[in-house]
Amino acid sequence: MKRFVTYFLILTALLIILVVGALYLIPNPLVRASVLAAFPEKKERLASLKESKIVLLGGSNVDFGMDSRRIQDSLDMDVMNMSMVGGVGLDYLMRQSLPFLNEGDVLVLIPEYTNFYSAVYFGNIFLAAILFDVAPETLPDIKMRQWKSLLPFAAKYGASKITSLPILIKAYISKEPSTALFHSKEAYNVHGDNEMHWHLEPQLVVTEPYNPMNNDLNDFSFEGIREVLLAAKANGIKILLLPPCYHQSSFENQREAISFIDEKLKKQGTPYFVTPERYRMADSLFFDTYYHLNKQGVDLRTTYVIEDLQRALGK
C-alpha cells in the first residue's frame, strides 16, 4: 500500500510540475501570432479614445461580424470593437474594458448564447492562452471564483503545450503563422474588427446540433452581466444589451435555450433591447461557423445595430 501511494503521489506531482512548467516556460508562437495576440493592442487603442465613444463587446460573432467604421460614420462617435473569441470569456473582456469607459460612453454588450449555459462566461482555454502567452500582466485580475472554472482549462492548455511540442517547435523555427490570416493577429482594422475574411469565399458552415436546455445553466453569467450593467449605469455609461447574430438553422435547434435566456434576462431586469429573432439571420450570410458572418451578413447586421443604436440614443 505504501509503495502504491508513494508512486501515485510521485506520478501526480510529476504531472503537475510538467503542466505548470509548460504554462510558464514553453512559449506558444501560434498563440502569439493569432487573433488572441491582438487584445493588448485593442486595449491600447481603447485607452487612447476620448469621451463619447461606443464600445462593442462580445464573442467572435461581434469580432468577426461588425463594420465599426460604418457605425462611427453613421453616429459620429468613435467606435472600438473590444470583442474576442468567445472562449476568452465575457467576464474577462468586460472587466478589462470597463476601466476605460466614462460617463457619456455607450457600451454595446452582445454575449453569445453559450455564455449563459456553459463555462465559457469565465473563459476557457482561450483565456488561459491569453493569460499565459499574451497578457500575463492581467493574471492578478482573475478572481478566485473565476479560477475555479478556469483551472481545468489552464491545465489543459499546459498539457497541450507538451503534447503539441513538435508543432510549437516547428512554428518557432519557421516564424510563420500556420493559421489562416483571418485567425491571425493581422486580421484587424483600426476599430478592432476582424475584416480579413470579408472578401474571402464563404466556407462550409455546419449547423449547431440540437442542444436541449438543461440544468447546468451558468447563473454566474446572468449575475455578472447584471453587476456590470448596474456598475456601468451608475457611472453614467449608456448600455445596450443585444442578442448575437445567429445562423437561422442553428437558431431553430437552440430555440428552447434562447427563449429561456431571453426570459431570464427580462426577469432580472436586464432585457435585450430587441428580440433575439431580429438577429436570426439567413444561413447564406455566414462565413465559416454559425456565429461568423460573411461580408454581406456583416453589412446587414451593422445596419441593424446602427438602427438599434439610433433608437437607443435618440439620434
Add this chain to the structure above:
Amino acid sequence: MLFNSIEFLLFLPLVFIAYWFLVQKSLKLQNAFLLAVSYLFYAWWDWRYLFLIIFCAALNYYSGIALSKVSSTRHRKIILGTAIVLSIGLLGIFKYYNFFVDNFINAFASIGVDLHPRTLNIILPVGISFFTFQTLSYTIDVYRLRLRPTTDPIAFFTFVAFFPQLVAGPIERASNLLPQFFESRKFSYPLAVDGMRQILWGFFKKIVVADNCANFVDQIFTNYETLPASSLVIGAVFFSFQIYGDFSGYSDIAIGTSRLFGFNLMRNFGFPYFTRDIAEFWRHWHISLTTWFRDYLYIPLGGSRGGKALVVRNTFIIFLVSGFWHGANWTFIVWGLVHATFFLPLLLSGNNRNHTGIVAEHQLLPNFKTLVKMFITFVLVTLAWIFFRAANVGEAFNYFSRMLDPSLLSSPGLGSKLFIPFLYIAIMLVIEWFNRSHEHGFFAPAKMKVARWALYLLLALMCIAQYEEKQDFIYFQF
C-alpha cells in the same frame, strides 16, 4: 457523477483512502461504506432516483429469501414471476412507456382515429437498464438453485449499487460479484497497479479517442444532407470508434476502479474490432449483456437446439430484445435486426464458432486473409451503427442513400483538423493490437520502469490536453 469529471477526480482518492485506512478492519463496515459512497455517487446525478435502486434491490433481495423458504414449484414460479414483472415493469414505465404510447397514437392516427392518452414527462434514470438486469440475474439464479440467497442486506444492496459499475456496467452476475462482498479484501499491489493502468487506458479511449470523434460525428450527422458522401463515410467510421472508445473506455475505468478496492469485475470488451466475423464480434462486444441474454433468454427459449425455424426465431428474438434494451426507439430495434441478419447465415451454416482464439496469435501482424475478414466485419458493424446513431429510421436510410452519392470521391470538407481523430484512433489500435492477448488494452511489461512511467505521463497529459467538460458517456442513456 461522471468518471470524466473533476468531482470524480477528488471522489476516487478520498474514497480509496477512507476504504483502506479507516474502515479496513471490518468487512461489514467496508461494505456499508461502499454502499454509502455508491449512493452518494448516484445521488450526485439525481438523488430522487435513488429510490429506484433501493426498490429494485429490496424487491430482489426479499424475492431471494422468499424463494429459499418455499419448495413448491408453483409458489417459486409466482415469486420469480412477480420479481420479473415488477423489475421489468419499472423499466417499462421509466424507459418505454412514452415509446409505446406514441406508437399507439400513431397506429390509430393512421386509421383516422385520434387518441390523446397521457404521456409522462420523466427523465430516464441513469443506469436503470443495468441495475435492473443485474438484480434480475440474482433472482433467476436463486430460482434455478444455482445460487444460495444471501441474508446480508448490506452486502446485497452494495452488490446492486457498487459505484464503479452502477450506471453503465459491466452487468455483473451475482454468482461472480456477490461472493466477493463476503470475502476479506486485502490490498493487492499488482491488482491496484493494473487497475490504475486500466483506468488510464479507459480515460484515453474516452477523452482522447471517443470525444475527438464525437465532435465530428455530431457535426456530420446534424448536417448529413448538405455534406459530401465522403464526409458521411468518415462520420460512420468515427462513430464506430466513438462508441467503442466511449463504452469500452467506461468499462475499463469501471473494472480498473473495482480493482483498486479489491474486486474483480467481468471483462466487457475483448478488442471487438479485431474480430473476423459477426459471431466473433458478438463474443467480444458488450460481453456482459450478450452473455446475459444468452443465459437468461436465448437458452431458456431453446437456444440452438431444435429445428432451423426455432433457431432463426430465437436469434431474431435475442437481437431484437438486445436492440430494444438500448433504448425506446425503432433505430435500436432495426440495429438489432440488422445484426441478426448478419449473424444468422453463420449460425445456420455452423460457422459461428470458426474463430474462437486470439486473432493472429503469436504473429506480429495478421495475414492478408485475416485482415480482409477483419475489415469486412468492421464495415458490416459500421453500417449497422448508422441505425444506432441516427435520430430515426428514416434519417438512417437517407444517410445510406446519400453515402452512395458520386461525391464519395470528393474532399470531405471538414477542415484541417480531420486528421486528429484518425491519429488517435491509430494510436489506440496499435497499442491494443500489441496487447490483444491480455485482459485489457494497456498492458505494460514489468521491466523498463522509466519508459513505462514516461508512457503513463504522456497518456495522462494527452487526456488532460483533450479534456472537454460535460461529455457524457453514450451508454448512460441506456
